[in-house]
Amino acid sequence: MTWKKTKIFKIQEIWPILPAALYLLGFLIIVLLYLLGLSFSNTARGVFPTLETYAEVFGMPEFREALLNTLVFVIIGTPLELFVGLFLALLLYKSFVLRNFIRSLVLIPLAIPALVTAIILFILFDFPGGHVNHLLLGKYDAVPQIIQAPVNWRGAKIFSLGISLLGKVWRDMPISMLIILSGLNSIDPELFDAARTMGAGLRQQLRRIILPLIIPSMSAVVLLRSIEMWKEFIFPFVLAGQHNLLGTLIESFYNNWGYADKAAVVALVLVGCIVCTSLLLILAAELNKRIVQG
Amino acid sequence: MAEVVLKNIGKKFDDHQVINNLNLLIGDGEFVTLLGPSGCGKTTLLRMIAGLETVDNGDLIVGGKRYNDIPPRERRIAMVFQSYALFPHMTVRANILFGLKIQKVSPTRMQEKLEWVIAMLGLQDLEDRLPKEISGGQRQRVALARALVLDPDVLLLDEPLSNLDAALREMAMEELKRIHRQVGKTIIYVTHNQVEAMTMSERIALLSGGELEQYDEPRYVYDRPETMFSAQFIGSPAINFIDGVIAQKENQIGIDSRIGFLLLDKERFGRAGEFTGRKVKVGIRPQNISYLEHRAARRYSDTSLTITVELIESLGDRSLIVGKVSDEITVRFLITREADIALDQEVRIFIDGRRLHLFDPRTQKNIFAARRKTSGE
Numbered sequence: 001m002t003w004k005k006t007k008i009f010k011i012q013e014i015w016p017i018l019p020a021a022l023y024l025l026g027f028l029i030i031v032l033l034y035l036l037g038l039s040f041s042n043t044a045r046g047v048f049p050t051l052e053t054y055a056e057v058f059g060m061p062e063f064r065e066a067l068l069n070t071l072v073f074v075i076i077g078t079p080l081e082l083f084v085g086l087f088l089a090l091l092l093y094k095s096f097v098l099r100n101f102i103r104s105l106v107l108i109p110l111a112i113p114a115l116v117t118a119i120i121l122f123i124l125f126d127f128p129g130g131h132v133n134h135l136l137l138g139k140y141d142a143v144p145q146i147i148q149a150p151v152n153w154r155g156a157k158i159f160s161l162g163i164s165l166l167g168k169v170w171r172d173m174p175i176s177m178l179i180i181l182s183g184l185n186s187i188d189p190e191l192f193d194a195a196r197t198m199g200a201g202l203r204q205q206l207r208r209i210i211l212p213l214i215i216p217s218m219s220a221v222v223l224l225r226s227i228e229m230w231k232e233f234i235f236p237f238v239l240a241g242q243h244n245l246l247g248t249l250i251e252s253f254y255n256n257w258g259y260a261d262k263a264a265v266v267a268l269v270l271v272g273c274i275v276c277t278s279l280l281l282i283l284a285a286e287l288n289k290r291i292v293q294g
Numbered sequence: 295m296a297e298v299v300l301k302n303i304g305k306k307f308d309d310h311q312v313i314n315n316l317n318l319l320i321g322d323g324e325f326v327t328l329l330g331p332s333g334c335g336k337t338t339l340l341r342m343i344a345g346l347e348t349v350d351n352g353d354l355i356v357g358g359k360r361y362n363d364i365p366p367r368e369r370r371i372a373m374v375f376q377s378y379a380l381f382p383h384m385t386v387r388a389n390i391l392f393g394l395k396i397q398k399v400s401p402t403r404m405q406e407k408l409e410w411v412i413a414m415l416g417l418q419d420l421e422d423r424l425p426k427e428i429s430g431g432q433r434q435r436v437a438l439a440r441a442l443v444l445d446p447d448v449l450l451l452d453e454p455l456s457n458l459d460a461a462l463r464e465m466a467m468e469e470l471k472r473i474h475r476q477v478g479k480t481i482i483y484v485t486h487n488q489v490e491a492m493t494m495s496e497r498i499a500l501l502s503g504g505e506l507e508q509y510d511e512p513r514y515v516y517d518r519p520e521t522m523f524s525a526q527f528i529g530s531p532a533i534n535f536i537d538g539v540i541a542q543k544e545n546q547i548g549i550d551s552r553i554g555f556l557l558l559d560k561e562r563f564g565r566a567g568e569f570t571g572r573k574v575k576v577g578i579r580p581q582n583i584s585y586l587e588h589r590a591a592r593r594y595s596d597t598s599l600t601i602t603v604e605l606i607e608s609l610g611d612r613s614l615i616v617g618k619v620s621d622e623i624t625v626r627f628l629i630t631r632e633a634d635i636a637l638d639q640e641v642r643i644f645i646d647g648r649r650l651h652l653f654d655p656r657t658q659k660n661i662f663a664a665r666r667k668t669s670g671e
Contacts, residue, residue, distance in 0.1 A: 193344075
């Protein structure tokens with residue numbers, strides 16, 4: 001008699017998590033397993049399992065370039081997002097005048113779809129007739145002529161990736177800002193009063209109180225933003241067609257060249273990179289906590 | 295060492311006058327309490343002295359120096375906050391040394407100071423703990439240590455004991471008094487708790503609505519309330535107020551009131567005859583009404599009264615009785631626990647004619663308490 005009761009009880013326990021479990025199975029586990037299978041096969045020759053595709057992809061200059069580009073994106077973009085977010089959050093935290101107005105202003109990038117932002121940048125940096133070229137050529141009266149000939153922004157590697165990164169940072173800064181602002185708002189304001197009566201100026205308050213106390217928010221920003229940087233797709237896809245990141249390389253392997261197996265390898269490399277970065281950052285945060293608390 | 299002078303101090307938040315034309319002189323090394331209900335401006339006043347709020351009008355003078363425009367870091371003032379405001383990411387040691395580090399004091403001097411303050415406040419073995427790892431009472435002591443270590447001229451305390459339980463609070467009060475004796479600093483203490491004010495301070499500045507009601511030694515604030523607010527705020531249970539008119543009856547001066555003719559003591563109220571016919575509010579503290587059995591010999595100036603017991607409220611060692619004099623008027627008084635009184639019982643009580651407080655109903659000022667010279671002028 002008792003076993004029946006426990007069985008019913010267990011089914012009731014499983015019910016609420018069933019939809020989430022099915023979702024994970026369908027969209028994550030099955031996809032990942034399929035991807036793994038694909039990466040270990042060579043679709044052109046119909047061989048499975050094999051490491052041929054891995055070897056082939058790792059040997060391709062396109063892959064190496066994309067990996068390097070993505071790494072640069074992560075290494076420059078993540079701190080950039082952190083500092084922009086920190087700066088805006090501090091600005092918003094300290095200013096009392098027009099606070100709500102400024103806050104809504106800062107949130108605007110979130111309200112515009114990333115694709116639209118990318119296309120706006122595409123138009124601005126068009127060659128040879130984009131607004132930025134016109135501006136620098138002195139076609140608008142307000143600005144004197146700075147360059148002699150129009151620049152092919154989206155063709156040059158450094159510019160095209162730079163513009164993509166800029167667009168990405170601009171678009172994502174409200175998220176970083178909000179995370180850090182919530183960290184700032186959780187600080188007891190009497191701490192600043194206390195610091196002032198003990199002689200601390202603004203700089204010392206920032207260094208000795210604010211920064212140490214928002215380390216958790218800052219680690220959250222770094223973690224979330226670095227994942228975003230690794231997997232970035234839209235901005236480089238629209239703005240840097242000739243210079244791939246890992247994200248856009250998957251698309252071009254699959255769509256342009258029809259290499260499903262190679263696309264799978266790149267996707268898995270990307271997943272691996274993200275997992276490794278996250279683990280490293282979590283480990284660093286944990287170590288930091290241990291060290292701070294002795 | 296410094297004397298704190300507030301001259302015509304005023305403070306406005308938007309259109310709301312928080313502090314209004316306040317004058318106060320706090321002597322060097324004195325322990326003064328700013329007492330008042332919430333919203334009376336006492337914390338604002340403290341924050342103004344600390345430099346955390348600007349002074350809108352008047353002069354704030356500390357140690358002979360005008361402090362109005364001096365930033366907090368240059369004021370020789372330290373403050374303990376209600377929440378203690380300990381830095382949660384710093385150890386007890388780092389918290390205590392925060393101010394000295396900012397002043398770039400040498401490490402050996404810092405160590406000396408640390409040892410001195412830790413010994414004085416009994417914080418041994420806690421130096422390496424974080425604030426969240428110590429008890430509420432210990433946190434309060436760390437906050438005090440953090441202020442004292444700066445060797446300020448004036449120490450400001452903003453309700454530092456309000457987060458402690460009763461037993462701990464009593465201990466902390468004794469300790470604060472001991473520390474005051476030991477370091478001899480000027481201490482300005484803010485509280486809404488009259489027991490804390492009465493127990494610890496040398497003088498109480500009673501505030502209400504941003505104005506000074508009374509500034510005096512605790513016993514005088516209790517014995518000679520200058521205003522009706524003062525009489526009502528100080529003393530527990532709360533004072534009884536009864537309307538009446540000063541009158542003479544059968545060669546005796548008293549008050550013709552709705553509970554009968556209340557006799558006035560001739561020595562204490564010698565001048566009362568001059569005020570015959572004047573309307574007054576009579577304040578009678580529950581402690582000055584006695585129950586027949588308590589005292590064998592009655593004074594000639596005692597007024598006796600019959601009341602019906604409406605409510606008995608136990609206060610532990612004593613009981614508070616609410617007695618009905620007529621349908622609308624009740625008086626509150628205290629009896630010892632042993633006294634045998636039951637509800638609805640008729641009881642004779644005696645009102646001490648020496649301890650009545652007479653107020654002008656219009657100005658709300660005490661008619662007979664000569665204002666003692668205490669404020670800054």
